[in-house]
Amino acid sequence: MEIEALTGILLLCILVSFALGAPVGFALGGIAMAVGYASWGDGIFNILPNTFESVLFSFILLSIPLYIYMGQLLTRSGIGDAMFNASQLVIGKLRGSLAISVIGVCSMIGAMVGIIGAGIMTSGSIALKPMLDRGYDKKLALGVIMAGGGLGILIPPSVPMIMFAASTQNSVGKMFVAALFPAVLAIIFLVSYIIISCKLNPERAPLGTGQEATMTPKEKARTLRDGFMSVLLIFAVLGSIISGIATPTESGAIGVVGAVILAFFFKRFRLGMFKMAGMETAMLVSVAMWIILGATLFSNFHLLMGVQDMIASFTEDLGLPPLGVIILMQLVMLGLGFIIDEFIIVLMCAPLFTPIVVDLGFDPIWFGILMILNIEIAVQTPPYGFALFYLKGIAPPGVTMLDIYKSVTPFILLKLMVLIICMLFPDLVMWLPNKVMGP
Amino acid sequence: AEHNWRFANLYTRGTAFGDVYGSMAENIEKMSGGRIKVKMMYAGEGVSTTGILGAVKSGLITMGAHFQPMNAGELPAGIVEVGLPGGTADVGELSVLFHEKGFNDVLSRAYGEQGLVYLNPYIQPPVYLLTKKPINSVEDFKGLKLRAPGAYGKFVRNLGASPVSMTWSEIYTGLATGVIDGSIGSNLIDHRDGNHVEVAKYMYRLPLAGAQVLPVIVNQKAWNKLPDDLKEIVKAATAVHARDQMTKSRLWESQAVADMQAKGMEWSPEPSKSDKEAWAKAGETLWDEYSKTDKFSAELVEILKKQ
Amino acid sequence: MVKKIFVFYCSGIDRLVSFIGKSISILMPCLALVIAYEVCSRYVFNQPTIWAYDTSLFFSSYLAALGGAYAYQKNAHINVDILYLAVSSKTKRVFNILTGILAAFFMFILIIVAYEKFGEAVKFDYRKMSNWAPPTHHFWMMLIVSGALIMLQISCNMIKDIYYLFTAQDLIPEPEIDADQEEA
Ligand code: NA
Numbered sequence: 001m002e003i004e005a006l007t008g009i010l011l012l013c014i015l016v017s018f019a020l021g022a023p024v025g026f027a028l029g030g031i032a033m034a035v036g037y038a039s040w041g042d043g044i045f046n047i048l049p050n051t052f053e054s055v056l057f058s059f060i061l062l063s064i065p066l067y068i069y070m071g072q073l074l075t076r077s078g079i080g081d082a083m084f085n086a087s088q089l090v091i092g093k094l095r096g097s098l099a100i101s102v103i104g105v106c107s108m109i110g111a112m113v114g115i116i117g118a119g120i121m122t123s124g125s126i127a128l129k130p131m132l133d134r135g136y137d138k139k140l141a142l143g144v145i146m147a148g149g150g151l152g153i154l155i156p157p158s159v160p161m162i163m164f165a166a167s168t169q170n171s172v173g174k175m176f177v178a179a180l181f182p183a184v185l186a187i188i189f190l191v192s193y194i195i196i197s198c199k200l201n202p203e204r205a206p207l208g209t210g211q212e213a214t215m216t217p218k219e220k221a222r223t224l225r226d227g228f229m230s231v232l233l234i235f236a237v238l239g240s241i242i243s244g245i246a247t248p249t250e251s252g253a254i255g256v257v258g259a260v261i262l263a264f265f266f267k268r269f270r271l272g273m274f275k276m277a278g279m280e281t282a283m284l285v286s287v288a289m290w291i292i293l294g295a296t297l298f299s300n301f302h303l304l305m306g307v308q309d310m311i312a313s314f315t316e317d318l319g320l321p322p323l324g325v326i327i328l329m330q331l332v333m334l335g336l337g338f339i340i341d342e343f344i345i346v347l348m349c350a351p352l353f354t355p356i357v358v359d360l361g362f363d364p365i366w367f368g369i370l371m372i373l374n375i376e377i378a379v380q381t382p383p384y385g386f387a388l389f390y391l392k393g394i395a396p397p398g399v400t401m402l403d404i405y406k407s408v409t410p411f412i413l414l415k416l417m418v419l420i421i422c423m424l425f426p427d428l429v430m431w432l433p434n435k436v437m438g439p
Numbered sequence: 440a441e442h443n444w445r446f447a448n449l450y451t452r453g454t455a456f457g458d459v460y461g462s463m464a465e466n467i468e469k470m471s472g473g474r475i476k477v478k479m480m481y482a483g484e485g486v487s488t489t490g491i492l493g494a495v496k497s498g499l500i501t502m503g504a505h506f507q508p509m510n511a512g513e514l515p516a517g518i519v520e521v522g523l524p525g526g527t528a529d530v531g532e533l534s535v536l537f538h539e540k541g542f543n544d545v546l547s548r549a550y551g552e553q554g555l556v557y558l559n560p561y562i563q564p565p566v567y568l569l570t571k572k573p574i575n576s577v578e579d580f581k582g583l584k585l586r587a588p589g590a591y592g593k594f595v596r597n598l599g600a601s602p603v604s605m606t607w608s609e610i611y612t613g614l615a616t617g618v619i620d621g622s623i624g625s626n627l628i629d630h631r632d633g634n635h636v637e638v639a640k641y642m643y644r645l646p647l648a649g650a651q652v653l654p655v656i657v658n659q660k661a662w663n664k665l666p667d668d669l670k671e672i673v674k675a676a677t678a679v680h681a682r683d684q685m686t687k688s689r690l691w692e693s694q695a696v697a698d699m700q701a702k703g704m705e706w707s708p709e710p711s712k713s714d715k716e717a718w719a720k721a722g723e724t725l726w727d728e729y730s731k732t733d734k735f736s737a738e739l740v741e742i743l744k745k746q
Numbered sequence: 747m748v749k750k751i752f753v754f755y756c757s758g759i760d761r762l763v764s765f766i767g768k769s770i771s772i773l774m775p776c777l778a779l780v781i782a783y784e785v786c787s788r789y790v791f792n793q794p795t796i797w798a799y800d801t802s803l804f805f806s807s808y809l810a811a812l813g814g815a816y817a818y819q820k821n822a823h824i825n826v827d828i829l830y831l832a833v834s835s836k837t838k839r840v841f842n843i844l845t846g847i848l849a850a851f852f853m854f855i856l857i858i859v860a861y862e863k864f865g866e867a868v869k870f871d872y873r874k875m876s877n878w879a880p881p882t883h884h885f886w887m888m889l890i891v892s893g894a895l896i897m898l899q900i901s902c903n904m905i906k907d908i909y910y911l912f913t914a915q916d917l918i919p920e921p922e923i924d925a926d927q928e929e930a
């Protein structure tokens with residue numbers, strides 16, 4: 001069968017099974033096996049062992065369980081809330097301030113994790129409940145988590161950036177530095193959006209409830225101390241990465257141990273709480289991993305059938321002006337985000353596109369940054385996006401996929417603005433890395 | 440085409456090594472007059488690099504170029520095949536070892552047992568060690584934390600260093616922050632591609648093993664379906680490929696070194712005679728250890744010792 | 747009588763899956779501990795272990811795969827519920843059955859392939875590539891069990907759905923909230 005026809009059939013199967021409300025991971029795996037059997041025969045089943053081994057034995061994916069666990073322990077022991085209580089005590093009078101503190105926390109989480117799943121699920125574990133508890137608009141809260149969690153691959157360390165640099169032989173360090181401008185720009189846009197949107201719709205972000213107002217000075221001091229300690233834990237985890245004690249993945253375990261110690265320290269450790277945090281994490285991890293398993297099986301099948309050749313031949317004879325080529329490539333990557341995950345997009349597109357881009361006279365690092373921004377948007381764009389699924393996993397019951405689709409729209413537009421600015425003004429992206437590390 | 444094959448290799452699209460495998464695939468098509476069509480699968484395209492061996496075994500992939508240390512647990516003899524620490528760098532010697540002294544025969548049986556046809560081996564440049572601090576004498580290895588998988592882990596432990604297990608995508612940050620003090624790359628070109636010189640600039644002069652010998656393997660069932668003339672054509676194409684690998688990888692290795700030197704790479708000082716002895720000694724004990732892993736490894740080490 | 751058999755079968759499977767799902771979560775603290783131990787042993791004692799890397803991967807893979815059935819029981823797996831939430835409860839059951847067949851097919855293939863791989867792993871004594879080189883056969887056995895548990899859970903959900911389609915009644919009334927879920 002022609003790869004174009006096969007791709008069409010696969011997409012149709014996805015749409016039908018999603019419409020029927022099938023569990024995403026099982027549907028993707030089932031479709032790959034069924035369509036594979038019809039088009040290839042039973043030999044295709046041999047794709048399973050390697051896929052399961054490579055996903056389940058992937059060490060970088062361990063940051064997902066470890067960081068979610070840290071987040072769950074912090075939240076269930078009340079230490080995570082302490083962080084936001086304290087921030088409300090200080091800046092609670094500003095409308096939307098809680099969402100702004102969440103962006104702050106997400107940025108710090110982004111500096112700890114290097115993959116998108118860990119970014120979103122950790123941010124969601126720690127920061128979603130405090131916003132919903134205080135009566136924040138559900139859509140605003142979900143969107144903030146999605147946008148903030150996505151910073152995980154934009155703020156260094158970032159696994160997709162390391163993969164891009166390796167497959168195109170560019171400097172990882174330079175790429176990390178180049179990502180700082182879009183990261184800061186994204187954070188500024190997010191914070192501005194929160195402030196403006198809350199000004200226009202005050203009901204989206206209620207001001208600090210009576211809780212802070214009625215506190216005795218002693219309670220206030222305690223809240224501030226608790227908040228300070230929990231922020232300190234985040235800095236300790238960051239510090240363990242920067243000082244070379246642990247890798248970004250391992251540092252999640254340091255965070256877990258730190259959270260348990262803090263819980264004891266604050267006399268908030270309960271065996272039941274500990275057990276529930278473990279059970280909740282196990283459930284979330286299982287849900288996330290079965291999605292990854294099914295999706296990887298699906299994309300491996302699609303790759304074996306030659307989807308990469310389709311992309312390659314597509315870029316061969318373009319006959320477009322340089323910027324047109326760049327835009328078209330980005331549309332392709334956004335489209336690919338419909339069916340495959342962040343790592344495969346880099347593995348497939350970086351070596352295919354970068355040489356063309358360099359031939360056209362563009363800087364490969366700049367193009368790599370555009371690629372990362374694209375991936376970040378692609379995984380958040382409905383109907384199919386890993387980030388959307390992760391967010392639904394972490395959201396409280398009652399949040400529907402439609403809520404999530406609606407909630408991400410304004411934030412995707414913000415990220416699109418960041419992308420367009422970076423695309424139109426390469427100098428803004430490349431100024432700092434060229435300054436620091438030479439052109 | 441009469442035969443539709445898939446050929447998986449370890450390298451990503453657009454890399455120099457990737458292109459060599461790509462031209463081997465094209466050669467098979469051309470030499471067979473289009474009777475065998477070979478679809479090239481680059482790294483991460485459908486099978487992970489660690490899974491190439493298994494995928495060829497099961498027939499999912501017809502032909503594969505895997506890296507034996509990644510599959511040490513499935514086919515231990517591959518570790519002896521690729522080259523134990525302390526092995527020779529001499530191309531002529533290696534050629535005799537494989538073609539005349541019986542390595543090919545033992546390995547054909549070892550791969551054959553698992554449903555694989557062992558084709559012509561080819562030679563790639565050796566494994567080197569990159570460190571954050573210069574190594575002035577082998578004493579300096581004591582206490583270093585080095586990312587060194589499998590057989591190389593045992594080797595660096597013999598030198599007094601501690602082998603660390605680390606996934607490839609964390610090596611860069613690991614070196615940058617100092618989680619590890621150094622890392623092994625599968626060759627000098629790999630070191631360049633991983634950008635590791637940005638964060639650790641001293642390359643040790645002695646390679647861990649002389650040269651690396653890698654095979655091309657084919658699924659037995661797919662092979663049996665070929666008529667004899669096509670079998671000969673595939674074999675001829677692998678011979679051309681082996682020559683390509685030899686000439687081109689030398690060139691690329693020197694280019695990679697030049698690239699890295701431009702980025703600040705330096706060689707650690709020339710090791711002394713006693714350093715070289717200590718280095719060789721660290722490799723020696725491993726031969727016996729690896730000969731114990733399975734019957735084929737034992738046969739191979741036996742042949743090595745007779746040399 | 748038939749109903750009794752169904753109830754017995756379904757509640758039995760529910761309990762088995764829930765028991766395994768909950769017990770397996772003990773691996774979560776173990777996983778964190780193993781990695782924290784490795785970091786400590788490497789950084790403080792300058793002696794990295796040879797076993798922590800593989801052990802942590804085994805723990806996390808068991809945690810992820812074996813938990814799949816319990817997540818299925820709890821309807822925790824992510825779905826795109828836009829149309830699903832808009833249809834009648836009978837149509838929902840039909841959807842469940844259709845998507846259950848697809849998932850069960852996937853699990854069936856998983857079981858068969860993992861079984862073959864298990865045999866191969868035992869025959870050739872497959873190990874991980876690391877220095878420590880632990881055997882991997884148990885990983886394939888674990889996948890067989892994971893796939894089987896998910897299939898059992900799907901079969902039990904299907905019986906409930908079919909029963910509902912015929913009788914418009916739940917086979918087993920909505921269960922009380924678990925005691926240990928309450929205490930959180
Ligand atoms: Na990051």
Ligand code: NA
Nearest residue numbers: 378381384385
């Ligand atoms: Na998408």
